[in-house]
Amino acid sequence: MTTSRNSESSAPAPLLDLQSLVVAVRRRRRLWCAMALLGLFLGAAVAVLMPPPPSAVTKVLVTHQEDQPNDTGTLIRTDVELLGTTRIAGKALDALKSAEDPEEFTRDYRGTGLTNNLLQIDVTGDTDADAVARAEALADAFVADHVRRMRATAKAESKALLDQRDRMRDELAQVNKAIGGRSPESDPQSSASIESLFARRAELNSRIADFDERAAEARTGTPRIIAGTQIVDAPRAVEHSLPKTAGTHAGIGLLLGLVLGLAVAAVGAVVADRPVLRREIAENLGASVIAELPRRSGRVWQLRRTRAARERLTTSLARTVRGSAEPVSLLELGCPRSASVIALALAGELAEEGPVVIVDGLPGPQLANHRQKAGGPAVVSGERAAALSSQERRLGVGSVAPGTAWTDLRYLGTRTVLVVRAGHGRAAWLHTVARQLADQRIPVIGVVLIDPDPRDRTDGTLWDGPPPAPRGQSERLARQNGTGGQRRTERHPAWAARGGDNDQEAR
Secondary structure (H helix, E strand, C coil): CCCCCCCCCCCCCCCCCHHHHHHHHHHCHHHHHHHHHHHHHHHHHHHHHCCCCCEEEEEEECCCCCCCCCCCCHHHHHHHHHHCCHHHHHHHHHHHCCCCCHHHHHHHEEEEECCCCEEEEEEECCCHHHHHHHHHHHHHHHHHHHHHHHHHHHHHHHHHHHHHHHHHHHHHHHHHHHHHCCCCCCCHHHHHHHHHHHHHHHHHHHHHHHHHHHHHHHHHHHHHHHHHCEEEEEEEECCCCHHHHHHHHHHHHHHHHHHHHHHHHHHHHHHHCCCCCHHHHHHHHCCCEEEEECCCCCCHHHHHHHHHHHHHHHHHHHHHHHCCCCCEEEEEECCHHHHHHHHHHHHHHHCCCCCEEEEECCCCCCCCCCCCCCCCCEEEEHHHHHHCCCCCEEEEEEECCCCCCHHHHHHHCCEEEEEEECCCCCHHHHHHHHHHHHHCCCCEEEEEEECCCCCCCCCCCCCCCCCCCCHHHHHHHHHHHCCCCCCCCCCCCCCCCECCCCCCCCC
16 A cells, blocks of 8 residues: 655644654653662762761851841841851861861851841861860850950940040030120120020030930940840751661652653654654655554553454455565564564465465574474575565565665565554654655555554554545535545555554554
């Protein structure tokens, strides 16, 4: 049965077929499952072989003079950065009486602002006791530095206010001296000048009192800040659970491996361009998919369906070979074993009517090592095919894989059935096979698809003839021609041998 495309789809082909991509990625499940398992084992191995170092944690309550209810965390972030300075690290090392470099020590701890006033310090050490001692020294050094800075700030602010008050007092003394040197006069102009001096003295007295109050508040606020800044959670060693750590690392490794495997499978499917859907294989080969068979026998409960599908395929191919006046061949692409099994089953079916000889054109030993049974089909090589009797029915089995001698395919059969494994050949090579078979004038009866995707719902059938006309137009043409809408070309019988993992009826 030769088929051809009657019309090209008017819609442009998508740049990326998501359905084909999903099917290709699903068919590569071994790859991404293996990478996911590899990530799982690597994560668990890292947790076991590289356990986290001993660590300790402590929490410090930090009080700021500029605390505001709407603070966005700027002050605590400043404290975190101050904790990471070499000054704090150096003071902590001095308390520990350690000669370690402060810059190296800053890499062994970190600060985290939990709230606007709560600072957490995480420290690592050689042992749990060492980590706890380091955490305590760091917390004490930070608290002492914070208190010192707050005291210095309050002292500087108080001094500035008192200096301003002293300047006001000097000016007040001058105003009082000017007032005391004036004698009462009845001149209106002199009275206005005295009144302005009295007003200035009152203003200076008010400002002096204000500066005194502000300086007192600055000195009073420092004890509150000092008392509020303290260690609220004593340093303690952090317990590490190996099973929990291993499980966490294994889960992260599993997720990363799965994502990486899916990405590699998707990119490989796009780059390789290997058709896996029935529709794509039929379009690239220019022939309909007439049957499907699983590559393996499958699970125990699927053996019966697989066996039934093989029997239907054998019966259909035998009917085609009997009705053909020309020799028929089976040409495989990516599935020599499946093609050999189909050929032996087909030859056994045809041997009931007469002698059958299988002409072995496969590059491998799939048929060469076959032992002939009594009354069964004989297997001969291509060199001995010319010496066969014309009374014997021939069934050629060959390959269309890269490296095929295309001119020798006609000696296997002038009509052929392609046995193709889904996802094996590239789209360009499928085009090459179709073109070479057309050049050799070998019609393709159909395609037997091996290892199809069980969830593939695309149609792999190509039809001859013009596109169907509208219903009214077709009825008028049928009445004018005196026929019942007969097709220009005969519709071949439906081939059916659907096998695999679903219960879809054979087409």
